[in-house]
């Protein structure tokens with residue numbers, strides 16, 4: 001870790017007067033002493049508001065800090081509104097690196113003597129250049145067809161710089177948490193750790209490739225979303241080759257209107273795609289900023305999204321989905337008691353939480369949201385408020401839920417920008433209700449039953465033996481007072497075993513209906529046999 005970089009960061013923070021984030025009377029004496037000893041580093045921009053100064057300081061410190069600011073701008077649960085809004089203006093403007101350097105990196109990664117061995121028309125001028133990677137265009141000969149492709153290349157030597165800056169950032173976070181009591185509320189160490197993971201993941205393009213392949217598979221034949229094909233044979237950790245797309249950037253509303261796009265359908269499809277990813281696939285694109293979303297030019301009346309940059313994805317487990325679906329439904333029924341009770345019953349907050357107090361806290365932050373018509377309510381803001389309240393009652397909000405909440409805010413913003421009258425609740429409700437329905441009721445039991453069938457099938461051959469041995473075993477071996485197994489229990493047990501055999505045979509024969517009937521009968525018989533056992 002370079003001392004010069006540490007000094008540069010400290011100087012930048014103090015030149016922009018960022019120490020004012022903590023009012024002087026709240027600063028502990030070591031912090032005051034440190035500030036005074038750096039007397040030559042005065043605030044040089046006192047006339048500017050604090051949010052703007054923070055933005056300028058991050059901009060001056062380079063890509064790692066700019067991206068950090070961009071990430072913070074979405075944490076409206078942690079930062080005041082004005083600061084978060086200011087950070088959203090952070091622009092990732094970095095000069096591109098030379099085309100021949102990109103070419104050399106591609107040749108080295110793919111073990112080529114010259115790029116022409118694989119790619120045609122490689123353009124030395126990048127199509128786009130960002131802080132971590134740069135994108136070039138080329139063509140690729142595949143199965144006798146010439147395909148237009150883009151090649152994303154990680155900037156040379158960026159990994160070292162990122163690691164060094166992240167280490168310093170962690171050090172500052174610890175300082176903030178230790179020196180200021182107010183600092184702890186912002187959970188700086190946790191926030192930086194989360195950022196570190198996201199940023200380091202972005203350095204591995206094979207991860208991005210795998211995510212894109214998975215998303216593409218999830219949306220095969222979908223009318224709503226298209227994910228460009230990744231050419232894995234030509235992709236490495238620092239090089240990603242994929243199909244080039246020619247869609248309209250989703251932020252270019254004029255172009256979308258000019259081609260007669262059905263904006264209402266497009267907006268609804270955005271919400272639909274998001275909820276499908278969350279509730280059907282448990283795997284969602286979590287970097288949905290407008291630069292990563294395009295709209296196909298092909299059928300404007302039946303508009304299809306094109307998603308790129310799958311570097312950041314979120315995954316959810318059943319428990320997370322249950323949390324979301326049940327809370328949203330209870331929320332939109334304005335049943336705060338149910339929301340509070342759900343948190344306690346599921347162990348999301350400690351069992352000794354005062355439900356009335358929790359309910360009251362949720363009501364206080366959420367009731368104002370419902371002053372608006374249902375169609376205008378933001379799911380994202382509902383979640384921000386819910387998480388903030390739940391944290392106060394000691395719930396550990398899982399990072400994947402925070403990622404989801406941030407993505408939801410993007411999706412809503414996008415939908416409303418495309419079609420301001422978008423009724424989010426109407427579009428989302430069927431997804432939530434279907435999911436909850438699928439988790440309870442006979443179908444859910446059947447599904448679990450099917451899921452267990454292979455296990456039972458494996459154990460099946462052992463069952464006759466087990467029955468035989470358990471019947472043969474003299475009852476005195478367990479307890480001299482235990483009476484022998486009753487004849488009825490034996491009969492029921494044998495019938496149950498036969499039904500289980502029937503289940504297995506039907507399952508292997510592919511007759512799932514017969515398998516489930518036999519399965520249910522066998523479970524019932526086993527239960528009856530067990531009840532008859534003395």
Ligand SMILES: Nc1ncnc2c1ncn2[C@@H]1O[C@H](COP(=O)(O)OP(=O)(O)OP(=O)(O)O)[C@@H](O)[C@H]1O
Nearest residue numbers: 128130132133135150228242243244245291308309
């Ligand atoms: N498959 C593609 N077809 C056409 N253009 C593409 C494709 N992939 C990327 N681009 C262009 O390159 C730009 C940057 O790509 P991408 O977002 O994947 O890179 P990034 O380094 O992760 O950028 P950022 O940090 O802004 O998310 C895109 O905004 C788009 O203009």
